[in-house]
Structure formats: structure tokens, C-alpha cells
């Protein structure tokens with residue numbers, strides 16, 4: 001399987017996410033300093049600050065997945081489902097180049113991680 005295109009996209013994503021995370025953390029810190037300087041808008045500052053960190057957390061999670069995909073390219077297991085080793089649909093990899101699971105197992109895992117409805 002030719003992984004050159006996927007590798008390029010993943011390296012680009014990795015760089016973009018790293019930059020974004022650094023910016024988010026930096027703006028989070030700035031707001032902490034602003035809050036200390038201007039106690040009047042404390043609640044507003046608190047809110048936007050926590051949003052920044054949540055976004056940074058989401059980026060960090062995605063960055064981990066992108067980096068894991070790059071490692072799979074290096075060791076030759078890229079494009080294979082982590083559960084059963086089956087081929088991941090190339091259409092899925094085009095849309096989600098860091099996908100670690102085939103569509104079937106992704107759905108199963110999502111269903112398993114969803115909170116069970118309480119009756």
C-alpha cells in the first residue's frame with residue numbers, strides 16, 4: 001500500500017495541531033494574567049479560559065492519534081485495523097488518515113464507550 005500521501009497529510013496535521021496547542025496554552029496563560037490584573041471580569045475570564053483548555057485537550061487527543069498513525073506508517077502496520085488486523089477502507093483513510101480501526105470496530109468501540117441508558 002502506498003502511504004506517501006497519507007504520511008504527508010499526517011505530518012502536516014501534526015505540525016498544525018502542535019502549533020494550535022501551543023497557541024491555546026499561551027492564550028490560556030495570558031487570560032490567567034489578565035484575570036489577576038482585572039478581578040472585575042473574573043467569571044468571564046474563567047469561562048473563556050476553560051474553553052481554551054478544553055479545545056487544547058481535544059487537539060492533544062487528536063495529535064496523539066496522528067502521531068500513533070505516523071508510527072504505524074514507520075512499522076508498516078498503517079491502514080490495518082488495531083483489533084483484527086483487517087484492511088481499513090481507503091475511503092475511510094482519505095477522510096480520516098489517522099483512523100486506527102476499520103469502520104466496523106470503530107462503531108463497536110463507540111457503542112461500548114457510550115454511557116448505557118438507565119432504565
Ligand SMILES: [Zn+2]
Pocket residue numbers: 081082083084085086101102103104105
Ligand atoms: Zn476491525
